[in-house]
Amino acid sequence: MNQCTSCPCCGADSSLWLSTNDRNRNISDEEFGYYRCVNCGLVFIDPIPEALAQYYEGGYQGIPESIDQLRELAAKERYRLAPVLDKCGGDLLEIGPWIGIFSLNAKDAGFNVEVIEMNAGASNFLRDIVGIKVTNTNDPRSALIDSEKRYDVIALWHSLEHLPKPWEVLEAAAKRLKPDGKLLIAIPNVDSLQAKLMQKYWWHLDAPRHLYFWSPNDLERLVNRLGLVTEKLETNDRLSDLLAVGAWQHFFEEFIKIKYIRGAFVGLVAPILAKFSQKMGRGAGLTATFRAPV
Numbered sequence: 001m002n003q004c005t006s007c008p009c010c011g012a013d014s015s016l017w018l019s020t021n022d023r024n025r026n027i028s029d030e031e032f033g034y035y036r037c038v039n040c041g042l043v044f045i046d047p048i049p050e051a052l053a054q055y056y057e058g059g060y061q062g063i064p065e066s067i068d069q070l071r072e073l074a075a076k077e078r079y080r081l082a083p084v085l086d087k088c089g090g091d092l093l094e095i096g097p098w099i100g101i102f103s104l105n106a107k108d109a110g111f112n113v114e115v116i117e118m119n120a121g122a123s124n125f126l127r128d129i130v131g132i133k134v135t136n137t138n139d140p141r142s143a144l145i146d147s148e149k150r151y152d153v154i155a156l157w158h159s160l161e162h163l164p165k166p167w168e169v170l171e172a173a174a175k176r177l178k179p180d181g182k183l184l185i186a187i188p189n190v191d192s193l194q195a196k197l198m199q200k201y202w203w204h205l206d207a208p209r210h211l212y213f214w215s216p217n218d219l220e221r222l223v224n225r226l227g228l229v230t231e232k233l234e235t236n237d238r239l240s241d242l243l244a245v246g247a248w249q250h251f252f253e254e255f256i257k258i259k260y261i262r263g264a265f266v267g268l269v270a271p272i273l274a275k276f277s278q279k280m281g282r283g284a285g286l287t288a289t290f291r292a293p294v
């Protein structure tokens with residue numbers, strides 16, 4: 001494995017941060033290298049596996065059989081609407097919605113919702129069952145560039161880290177916002193306490209499906225350069241808490257062999273560590289909103 005390479009975003013030198021394999025799904029034994037750019041801070045996998053689709057086998061979450069089933073799931077995640085509720089009734093685009101939990105909540109709250117989704121099955125479900133306008137493509141940048149439409153909200157809930165050249169997608173998205181429109185980005189926090197401590201064992205590394213990461217500061221710098229102003233950037237929101245507890249629990253379940261000790265760590269220590277890291281500003285997830293100029 002190379003010890004250094006060039007950053008795909010800015011071209012600067014980048015040294016090997018860590019190497020790991022597909023620990024979450026064990027699709028193959030292949031080793032993947034993640035590098036960190038000394039200039040823009042981007043953490044990136046290199047090379048991107050050619051047969052990336054095979055690593056998505058099994059999916060993250062099954063496609064529901066009905067809109068009622070989706071609504072049942074969505075009811076538990078209404079809190080994700082909070083950062084954009086001031087734009088209620090406006091035009092909202094979600095990039096990478098998968099089964100559309102956030103999109104359905106947004107639609108039910110009164111937004112005019114559209115999505116860009118790469119998976120054909122999820123796209124059919126969203127279009128035919130949920131009644132949302134869908135662009136089915138694995139090239140969201142082109143879909144954004146080809147459209148004239150502008151949005152009050154563009155949201156990427158844990159999809160940015162899966163996209164090829166995500167900085168180009170953000171650049172195109174920034175241009176599709178209405179004046180004072182909002183860009184919402186949620187990604188795993190590569191500067192979280194658990195990423196630092198667990199390294200290659202960090203659950204949210206999710207190699208090789210997660211291609212890119214930014215620290216809160218580096219993401220902010222990137223998006224501010226596109227002309228958007230930071231509204232809020234936090235690592236202690238509810239989703240971050242769920243991500244943190246889940247990853248600590250998974251870590252303890254894997255490495256603590258004595259049942260009762262494992263139970264105590266999973267049940268007690270994991271939530272405490274999650275809260276502690278959030279208090280430090282080093283939570284497992286990063287949720288940010290940025291505003292377009294008025």
Ligand SMILES: [Zn+2]
Binds near residue numbers: 011012038040041042
């Ligand atoms: Zn760079």
